[in-house]
């Protein structure tokens with residue numbers, strides 16, 4: 001997994017959010033210190049004791065009206081307009097989008113569809129750099145929220161409703177995202193990666209994904225172990241949509257929605273006991289013998 005160490009915005013939308021964040025931060029720091037300063041002045045002034053000086057009460061009223069009403073109103077209204085000005089940059093501009101990807105939130109992974117090419121994959125969204133891509137989201141169960149901070153704001157993922165957000169990466173990279181709405185025990189392990197790559201590389205990836213999974217003898221182990229009761233592999237006899245699609249699993253970077261890095265060792269750990277790694281997730285421990293696990297690992301890693 002490359003380039004995850006930095007949090008620098010990688011799109012115009014994310015830059016607009018970062019700019020607004022700085023404005024809000026600086027204003028709130030200033031307000032905080034002014035309030036603390038006034039508090040101190042109030043405390044120290046009363047030290048002398050005795051009756052408050054009535055002759056200054058007109059000045060005091062004026063001060064309260066300005067510092068307590070006019071200044072806060074100006075601050076709040078300015079911040080309101082700064083926020084409104086940011087909206088166009090972060091909101092879906094469906095008509096500008098040159099591509100649409102459908103993402104379905106599931107407990108606890110992401111189904112990803114490139115419908116025009118009949119591609120289904122999981123937990124990884126490939127996009128071309130410099131192309132605005134409309135990400136249409138919905139949920140199959142409870143409310144989730146898709147958030148890739150380096151690309152855009154959060155978008156709620158609601159059952160029975162389709163919402164969208166635009167990802168328009170201005171540089172290549174791997175941008176981590178996360179479910180941002182509590183959705184059950186494994187909410188914390190519901191991550192995803194957005195992989196932005198130059199158009200030619202993206203096209204090559206897309207063409208490859210659209211092909212059926214490479215045929216191999218491993219498929220019979222996969223079917224024989226009951227995996228195909230929950231997982232689709234293009235070209236296999238059964239096409240269950242219950243779990244993530246595994247057609248080109250060998251090319252993916254993670255296992256279990258960002259829980260493990262995809263290496264043969266970690267894949268074996270996952271198949272051996274997914275409940276130890278991601279407790280409560282919907283793939284049961286199947287208690288398979290070790291040679292069968294190794295055969296499945298070889299098969300799945302060969303699916304490129």
Ligand SMILES: [Cu+2]
Pocket residue numbers: 143144145179180181182183184187190
């Ligand atoms: Cu969630």
